[in-house]
Amino acid sequence: MPAFPGVDFIDFDSLLTDEEKLVRQTARQFVDEQVLPIIEACNREGRFPTELIPQIAELGFLGANLTGYGCAGMSNVEYGLVMQELERGDSGLRSFVSVQSALVMYPIYTYGSEAQKEKWLPRLQSGKAIGCFGLTEPQFGSNPGGMLTRARRKGDRYILNGEKMWITNGSVADVCLIWAKTEDDVVRGFLVERGTPGLKAWDVHGKWSLRASVTSGLAMTDCEIPAENLLPGAEGLKAALSCLTQARYGIGWGAIGAAMACYDTALRYARTRKQFANRPIASHQLVQDKLVWMITEITKAQLLALHVGRLKDRGRAHHTHISMLKMNNVWMALETARKARDILGANGIVDDYCIMRHMNNLESVYTYEGTHDIHKLVIGERITGIAAYV
Amino acid sequence: MKIAVCVKQVPAKDAPLHIAPDGTWIRETDISFEMNEPDSYALEEALRLKEKHGGEVVAISLGPERAKQTLKEALAKGADRAIHIADEEFYRLDPLAAAQALARALEPERCDLVLTGLQSDDHGFGQTGVLLAELLGLPHATIIMSIEVQDGSLRLKRELEAGWFQWIELPLPALLTIQSGINKVRYATLKGIMAAKKKEIRTIPRTELLPSLAPTQKLERIYVPEKTKKTEFLQGPPKEVAAKLLEKLKHEARVLGSS
Ligand SMILES: Cc1cc2nc3c(=O)[nH]c(=O)nc-3n(C[C@H](O)[C@H](O)[C@H](O)COP(=O)(O)OP(=O)(O)OC[C@H]3O[C@@H](n4cnc5c(N)ncnc54)[C@H](O)[C@@H]3O)c2cc1C
Ligand SMILES: Cc1cc2nc3c(=O)[nH]c(=O)nc-3n(C[C@H](O)[C@H](O)[C@H](O)COP(=O)(O)OP(=O)(O)OC[C@H]3O[C@@H](n4cnc5c(N)ncnc54)[C@H](O)[C@@H]3O)c2cc1C
Numbered sequence: 001m002p003a004f005p006g007v008d009f010i011d012f013d014s015l016l017t018d019e020e021k022l023v024r025q026t027a028r029q030f031v032d033e034q035v036l037p038i039i040e041a042c043n044r045e046g047r048f049p050t051e052l053i054p055q056i057a058e059l060g061f062l063g064a065n066l067t068g069y070g071c072a073g074m075s076n077v078e079y080g081l082v083m084q085e086l087e088r089g090d091s092g093l094r095s096f097v098s099v100q101s102a103l104v105m106y107p108i109y110t111y112g113s114e115a116q117k118e119k120w121l122p123r124l125q126s127g128k129a130i131g132c133f134g135l136t137e138p139q140f141g142s143n144p145g146g147m148l149t150r151a152r153r154k155g156d157r158y159i160l161n162g163e164k165m166w167i168t169n170g171s172v173a174d175v176c177l178i179w180a181k182t183e184d185d186v187v188r189g190f191l192v193e194r195g196t197p198g199l200k201a202w203d204v205h206g207k208w209s210l211r212a213s214v215t216s217g218l219a220m221t222d223c224e225i226p227a228e229n230l231l232p233g234a235e236g237l238k239a240a241l242s243c244l245t246q247a248r249y250g251i252g253w254g255a256i257g258a259a260m261a262c263y264d265t266a267l268r269y270a271r272t273r274k275q276f277a278n279r280p281i282a283s284h285q286l287v288q289d290k291l292v293w294m295i296t297e298i299t300k301a302q303l304l305a306l307h308v309g310r311l312k313d314r315g316r317a318h319h320t321h322i323s324m325l326k327m328n329n330v331w332m333a334l335e336t337a338r339k340a341r342d343i344l345g346a347n348g349i350v351d352d353y354c355i356m357r358h359m360n361n362l363e364s365v366y367t368y369e370g371t372h373d374i375h376k377l378v379i380g381e382r383i384t385g386i387a388a389y390v
Numbered sequence: 391m392k393i394a395v396c397v398k399q400v401p402a403k404d405a406p407l408h409i410a411p412d413g414t415w416i417r418e419t420d421i422s423f424e425m426n427e428p429d430s431y432a433l434e435e436a437l438r439l440k441e442k443h444g445g446e447v448v449a450i451s452l453g454p455e456r457a458k459q460t461l462k463e464a465l466a467k468g469a470d471r472a473i474h475i476a477d478e479e480f481y482r483l484d485p486l487a488a489a490q491a492l493a494r495a496l497e498p499e500r501c502d503l504v505l506t507g508l509q510s511d512d513h514g515f516g517q518t519g520v521l522l523a524e525l526l527g528l529p530h531a532t533i534i535m536s537i538e539v540q541d542g543s544l545r546l547k548r549e550l551e552a553g554w555f556q557w558i559e560l561p562l563p564a565l566l567t568i569q570s571g572i573n574k575v576r577y578a579t580l581k582g583i584m585a586a587k588k589k590e591i592r593t594i595p596r597t598e599l600l601p602s603l604a605p606t607q608k609l610e611r612i613y614v615p616e617k618t619k620k621t622e623f624l625q626g627p628p629k630e631v632a633a634k635l636l637e638k639l640k641h642e643a644r645v646l647g648s649s
Binding site: 002003005006011013018019021022023025026029030058059060061064072073074078082 | 402403404405420422458459462463466577578579580581583584586587
């Protein structure tokens with residue numbers, strides 16, 4: 001398989017430092033050499049490639065933009081470039097790294113006690129422990145504030161009851177970050193360890209999307225945990241949402257990777273596939289229209305991601321900036337996948353090519369971490385000053 | 391053991407190449423560059439020797455400003471420091487001049503071992519390493535496929551033609567040119583990339599090491615393989631034409647054995 005040459009129409013690379021390019025090169029080579037050869041089989045079998053975890057950890061991809069506890073201390077742009085390349089491999093792979101880094105390590109790092117950080121961060125960074133983030137419930141997705149899961153204090157313990165749904169890595173997690181309401185109706189985060197009596201996990205089957213990723217349901221029935229497993233700094237839903245902002249930022253970059261893979265595949269195909277008068281289909285205006293749409297949208301998405309990344313590195317990124325990044329880039333990636341599928345004709349529907357896998361994956365990415373429309377409402381509220389959720 | 395590794399930055403393997411207007415180099419805009427492949431194996435070998443025997447790895451590159459990227463990659467993978475011989479017109483140097491500049495920068499380092507790639511993927515002279523050995527007064531061996539260090543000397547495996555190998559011994563210090571595939575090249579880890587930000591890259595202008603050039607060879611022109619269609623009519627009596635045709639098939643087209 002030839003090395004991925006990148007997609008760069010407007011000399012985007014001239015905006016990157018040598019170090020940023022090196023980080024991307026490491027992630028790019030890893031994906032070309034370790035992920036692409038096995039990913040279609042993983043997708044068919046519906047399994048996450050756990051065998052890659054040690055190397056993912058060793059290269060420093062887990063918690064890459066955190067500092068200390070074995071983390072690499074990367075900038076947000078560097079972290080974003082890693083996400084882009086991982087999702088060029090598969091959204092499931094990027095989801096794994098996003099959940100571990102932004103939804104488990106970040107909250108422990110930001111809201112955890114020193115003991116929690118020392119216990120979990122080195123193990124999560126080295127891939128020796130896997131984490132999951134339990135916010136969504138069967139009845140509450142876009143509106144997590146309505147959650148039914150409860151945590152009742154009993155001496156030096158908390159007792160958790162409730163159900164979580166659509167939880168990435170749920171059944172394979174060594175530690176579950178469960179969001180639940182305490183008796184005073186405040187949302188708090190709790191670390192529930194694997195094997196805790198009363199914690200049950202099962203996998204969602206029959207997925208047509210993110211097949212190379214574990215998605216689970218979790219049930220807690222009088223699940224007792226030590227009180228010190230409460231994240232002391234996380235009070236209220238906004239703490240949970242702040243983690244999602246971190247993860248969404250990575251998704252904004254990741255989606256570019258999936259789009260690049262589809263565009264690159266479609267471009268190569270269109271130049272070699274011949275129909276009518278033995279001419280390549282790339283010679284038709286209608287086909288060029290699709291390819292030009294793709295490269296233009298990918299280029300705009302790159303600039304948006306880089307700008308928001310630079311803002312984030314300066315501490316100036318607002319969560320609505322990140323909403324726009326996620327909303328736009330995932331939509332653009334999904335549309336790119338659809339156009340690429342069209343260009344490949346019948347070949348576009350089989351897994352000899354990456355396109356349908358990316359397209360199906362992106363349907364999940366479009367929905368999770370705030371649906372496309374919810375981000376519209378977030379941005380709408382920001383510019384009009386009027387909340388339109390109900 | 392102190393090891394120097396020569397790493398060159400070359401156009402990426404599948405970069406779309408266009409010839410520059412002056413016809414002696416390629417247009418550098420719109421293409422990306424990477425570490426010369428055999429050099430990346432030489433670097434890996436140096437890092438492994440250091441991990442086994444201790445010491446220091448110094449990466450050195452002659453090239454324009456952009457060559458720093460390749461040195462940063464070497465530092466990120468584990469080299470301790472780097473030397474950049476800066477020359478924006480590096481492509482005008484013949485292999486002897488390049489080796490002279492490298493030798494002058496490396497002399498004061500007094501390395502136990504100097505590693506280079508077997509050849510570079512751009513000019514492909516395959517000369518720089520061996521010339522450098524002569525200039526540094528070091529014994530050398532080429533096309534190395536395995537290195538063992540045993541008290542002060544080297545046991546080396548060289549690749550010969552047709553699947554043959556040769557084992558030789560060489561005293562230290564020495565210079566070796568490394569063949570691709572000798573080892574499995576590592577990735578630069580993110581922590582390595584962070585650590586490299588604090589490592590030294592010393593820049594020396596080429597003109598400081600080698601003020602004047604006395605080229606022993608000159609690059610006239612580089613060009614894309616020219617496709618020419620030549621038709622030749624053989625004339626004369628059939629017997630003569632057949633004999634001529636046979637000659638041509640054997641010696642020009644080489645589609646028939648000539649025995
Ligand atoms: C593969 C996968 C992995 C996931 N992993 C995790 C995880 O690790 N942890 C976790 O907590 N969750 C996870 N989720 C859950 C995900 O975050 C939710 O699916 C998402 O928040 C949407 O919730 P919902 O599915 O309940 O959809 P709903 O909230 O029911 O939304 C359905 C539709 O209604 C629209 N809608 C809802 N409210 C409004 C409104 N006010 N105005 C206009 N339109 C509205 C939505 O935009 C959407 O189109 C995952 C989901 C998937 C698919
Ligand atoms: C599940 C499935 C079942 C099928 N069943 C049958 C069957 O039972 N019998 C049968 O005979 N066939 C069948 N087909 C084949 C189907 O009809 C072809 O896939 C279809 O005709 C398109 O041809 P193609 O896949 O070779 O794509 P191509 O013709 O290569 O087209 C590729 C892309 O190029 C575009 N394109 C091509 N030419 C031009 C042009 N001149 N100008 C602009 N754009 C152009 C197309 O619109 C498309 O976007 C089936 C296909 C599938 C996927």
